[in-house]
Amino acid sequence: MVLPASNPTKSYWIEAAESPLRHYRSTETLPESVDVVIVGAGYAGAATAYWIHKYTAAAARQPQVAILEARDVCGCATGRNGNYALTAVAITLCKALTISSAGGQLRPHLYSRYPAWAERFGPDGAMELIKHEMAHLAAFNQLAKEEGIVEETCLEFGETFDAAMTEEAWTRVKRALEIMRADHGDENDIVRSCRLIEDACEAQSFTQMKDCKGAVAHPAGQIWPYKFVHAIIRILLEAGNLNLQAHTPVQTISDSRDDGWINVKTDRGSIRTRAVVHATNAFASHLLPEFENLIKPEISTLAAIPAPSKFIKHTGAQHWDSTVNNYHLQLPPPHNAIILGGGRQFLVHRPDQCFLSARDDQQILGIAQFFESWPASDVVGGSASIPAKLAMPEDQGGYWTGVETSSADSFPFVGSVPGRRGQFIAAGFAGHGMPRILLSAAHIAPLILQSIGAEHTMPELAKTHPVLPKPFLATAERIENLQSTDWQKKAAAYRQSCEESAAKPFCRDTRSMPQWSN
Numbered sequence: 001m002v003l004p005a006s007n008p009t010k011s012y013w014i015e016a017a018e019s020p021l022r023h024y025r026s027t028e029t030l031p032e033s034v035d036v037v038i039v040g041a042g043y044a045g046a047a048t049a050y051w052i053h054k055y056t057a058a059a060a061r062q063p064q065v066a067i068l069e070a071r072d073v074c075g076c077a078t079g080r081n082g083n084y085a086l087t088a089v090a091i092t093l094c095k096a097l098t099i100s101s102a103g104g105q106l107r108p109h110l111y112s113r114y115p116a117w118a119e120r121f122g123p124d125g126a127m128e129l130i131k132h133e134m135a136h137l138a139a140f141n142q143l144a145k146e147e148g149i150v151e152e153t154c155l156e157f158g159e160t161f162d163a164a165m166t167e168e169a170w171t172r173v174k175r176a177l178e179i180m181r182a183d184h185g186d187e188n189d190i191v192r193s194c195r196l197i198e199d200a201c202e203a204q205s206f207t208q209m210k211d212c213k214g215a216v217a218h219p220a221g222q223i224w225p226y227k228f229v230h231a232i233i234r235i236l237l238e239a240g241n242l243n244l245q246a247h248t249p250v251q252t253i254s255d256s257r258d259d260g261w262i263n264v265k266t267d268r269g270s271i272r273t274r275a276v277v278h279a280t281n282a283f284a285s286h287l288l289p290e291f292e293n294l295i296k297p298e299i300s301t302l303a304a305i306p307a308p309s310k311f312i313k314h315t316g317a318q319h320w321d322s323t324v325n326n327y328h329l330q331l332p333p334p335h336n337a338i339i340l341g342g343g344r345q346f347l348v349h350r351p352d353q354c355f356l357s358a359r360d361d362q363q364i365l366g367i368a369q370f371f372e373s374w375p376a377s378d379v380v381g382g383s384a385s386i387p388a389k390l391a392m393p394e395d396q397g398g399y400w401t402g403v404e405t406s407s408a409d410s411f412p413f414v415g416s417v418p419g420r421r422g423q424f425i426a427a428g429f430a431g432h433g434m435p436r437i438l439l440s441a442a443h444i445a446p447l448i449l450q451s452i453g454a455e456h457t458m459p460e461l462a463k464t465h466p467v468l469p470k471p472f473l474a475t476a477e478r479i480e481n482l483q484s485t486d487w488q489k490k491a492a493a494y495r496q497s498c499e500e501s502a503a504k505p506f507c508r509d510t511r512s513m514p515q516w517s518n
Contacts, residue, residue, distance in 0.1 A: 080402025
């Protein structure tokens with residue numbers, strides 16, 4: 001895998017934030033040595049640095065950390081946050097409804113993945129995965145309050161929904177919840193948190209989605225991911241133990257020498273360190289070739305649409321079948337923009353443009369018009385209240401593309417990198433990082449500190465949260481077993497799924513089938 005493109009499309013998340021840390025370099029030259037180098041200044045990299053800081057807050061000496069970022073700070077997946085739901089991996093592994101928690105949605109998979117996960121890991125294993133995601137709501141709330149960044153990051157909590165737009169989707173939604181209820185009972189806390197809205201009129205009123213057949217609602221949150229990362233990094237810079245270097249792509253990383261030092265080479269010089277964290281998501285295999293067949297890129301697309309303040313009542317997703325969906329949220333004042341992603345009615349007609357692609361320097365032609373037509377087409381009262389335009393010019397952040405990942409087995413890789421002493425990974429979050437990364441980083445921080453012999457104590461913030469789910473662990477056995485993954489077979493399954501959806505009525509209207517320019 002090569003490095004990220006140097007000229008990506010402009011994202012509303014980044015452009016509207018106007019952060020002074022965007023191109024920040026702590027020093028003109030790289031430090032000669034640090035205790036820990038983190039490669040990647042996105043959500044995973046910032047969260048790992050944060051937990052290292054929290055675990056060593058009471059230590060006599062806090063480790064020195066450097067974050068090296070190939071682009072501007074948080075300029076990759078987190079700053080371009082959005083995914084369009086069903087990847088070929090998910091198609092191959094499960095036929096259940098799949099939903100992404102992207103575009104700033106802090107949206108756990110509370111029920112939708114349960115049938116597939118229970119089949120693979122048993123009812124208790126599936127619930128372990130769900131509880132880990134659910135714990136992120138409390139973790140974000142506690143962290144943001146402790147650090148005083150709730151308003152700054154636009155963090156809000158409430159209910160989200162899955163709106164079934166067809167009887168096919170409605171059957172899938174209900175079945176997923178029914179299977180979980182049958183396994184765990186009505187009194188289970190997770191089951192009780194999911195609310196089935198069976199009356200179509202009530203569902204349409206709650207979701208604001210025209211012609212909704214029914215819905216499931218459950219707890220969720222929303223946040224401005226880019227602002228969250230920049231707030232965390234600012235806090236760490238102010239603490240004095242972080243050296244941040246934007247536009248500093250790492251070229252090579254040496255093996256750990258007998259004395260424990262690792263050499264990290266960049267195009268601006270080298271840094272010696274005792275530990276390296278690969279927080280590079282889709283680009284992990286650039287420095288870890290053994291992940292070439294484990295983590296693959298894919299393109300997603302989003303748009304920002306102006307709207308009246310608090311017009312959208314809840315974050316949510318629309319579903320037509322197991323492939324086609326949209327998802328959205330509205331930012332609080334003064335921004336008020338609706339962030340809309342998915343566009344699958346449109347994208348199923350061009351499957352090869354997204355899967356196994358890292359071209360976030362290219363727009364998807366015609367998709368802007370699809371997004372602009374969404375309020376009038378899909379939202380109750382949208383035609384009268386929301387103008388059919390983007391919140392920014394098309395080439396200035398009105399709509400954009402982003403690189404996310406497909407993981408060979410649909411789960412991220414978190415932990416020590418087998419066979420590479422002193423190296424760690426948190427990557428492959430498959431468009432669902434918001435309710436997974438924060439506590440995954442909390443898992444690897446003490447492993448890093450133990451490896452360098454640093455004094456550390458578990459902070460109060462980490463004591464109440466669940467352990468890392470076993471499917472996330474980057475074990476040698478898992479990595480070896482996944483080397484034979486047939487991505488061409490997955491791509492073929494993806495194309496077939498797109499073709500099947502493209503033939504259905506909801507993908508055959510004029511919005512979904514524009515005339516593209518070649």
